[in-house]
Amino acid sequence: MTTLVTQILSSTETLIPFLLTMTSCVCIMITILRIPSTSRRQKAFSTCSSHLDVVTIFYGTIIIVYVMPKNSTLRELSKVFSIFYTILAPLANPHIYSPRNREVKEALRKVCS
Template structure:
């Protein structure tokens, strides 16, 4: 779990660094210009980190769902964890590279104003003056393959976790476990739900403005809340954090 938490921490630090500095610079300076190359590059890293996080959240929920301690070391040893983490990064990279290559072949000769605060898929391809049916179809298929199965795997894992919690004889133990589990599940549902709406639902006038709000959920809210849920609620992390703070103050 700590290996996956380390990957998630690195991932979300990179994720927010891809988007928020550019947004803050635009708000402070008023300069909202970005080149086509810069826009496609931002989209590439945005898609990469989104895809990897989908995979990591599913792996972490599966890791939590192994409710038989004697089987745990056989199912999730260090080698398997490293391989799963590597597969999540490689699969995310391969999928977004396909979409980015198709996007780089588009021609942009018409309107040059993106109706969004970041270079997301739909706002960018709407500016193209060439046929976008192929890239739209490919992106829909890849999003369906990558998002829905992982979301269903995550839900199945949490069903196993909840069924195990219900068998805990202590009321206090059940309450504490439900508190942590429900927080995980709420954030994961918000993350997958907003991604499915933004990338798989048809682009309509009603959803166009809502998609900006939904984008805030997976670009800002989830990276903000995940450290609180996965780390700061952990006693060992709290102790380590107190030691770091006390060492800093002692200097």
């Protein structure tokens, strides 16, 4: 009984935010497709796809760790997947978004020169 309750709670607490995030991404994609300029549309898709990568890593690993049925293989892999959503996803955000910032690009050029 406890396992069933845990399974239901972990499913709702991970799948509902994931579905809301994916709904938001779909709305953003629809808006991007309405942009008349090809270069602006490409730039928007580039930014959005990077965000989608991080969201997929974060929610994908959380769903595997908390929602998937527990067996001996997944129990061992859960430790590895936990690293993905606790360390990799937050660590990836600055690397994805910072190089897009002009000020960061200029600072990197000065450091490298």
